[in-house]
Amino acid sequence: MSSRRSGGSRMSDDQIADLVSKLQRLIPELRGRRSNKASASKVLQETCNYIRNLHREVEDLSDRLSQLLASADTDTDQAAILTTLLI
């Protein structure tokens, strides 16, 4: 039985390291790198950049949609969109 360091509230470094690798696999920037782990600090940095990029993409897409929707009839298209979109 492994000895606990302090109380039950502190997560072990291993668990943190696992989560960091999990994040690393999600980020395109870091996925292609050498299979060794990137430093935790690098992973967090790239994660922040990636999230910011995604936010920006959402804004750009919202912008695009706001212009496209000006001349769209979304009611009748819904079913069509859903089928093409989600298969």
Add this chain to the structure above:
Amino acid sequence: MNKYNPPRMNPSSLRSRFATRFLRSLSEINAQKPTASSSSPTEIFRRYRRIKVAADKSMAYSVRSRRTWSRAMLWKLRTRPCGRRSVKTSTIVRKTRHEKQNKNTTTATTTGEDGVVSGVEADELRELVPGGEAMDLYNLLDETAHYIKCLTTQVQVMKKIADFYSP
């Protein structure tokens, strides 16, 4: 134990839940357009805001309260005024002050195998993930992974819709 998955969409997948909700919101937004000036810059900007909120709302509702970040986002969206003026300042100041008191109890730094996870980067991440201010490092990383998955779904669906309507 071979499960054959027919090539149809899974109606309960995050993707389809989000897409259905979002499309419904888009219909509502479209139905509200004033006939005269639906292409004026002001109208377009207003529609842009509504679409962006609808995208976030649809995503948060699709995840419901299963995640800390979605709960935080839902809370933020609900306390958002529907009108033009934003009462963000007072609410956020109160919240930040309260959160700051809690910060000392959360573990902001730890030593990983490949070096130290500095508090600065974790804090930067906390600002990007809804509800991050109150999370300890472990939960922050866990929530971030899920948040990223949902964001990419959001982007993919929105892209497909935009492509559908592009000439």
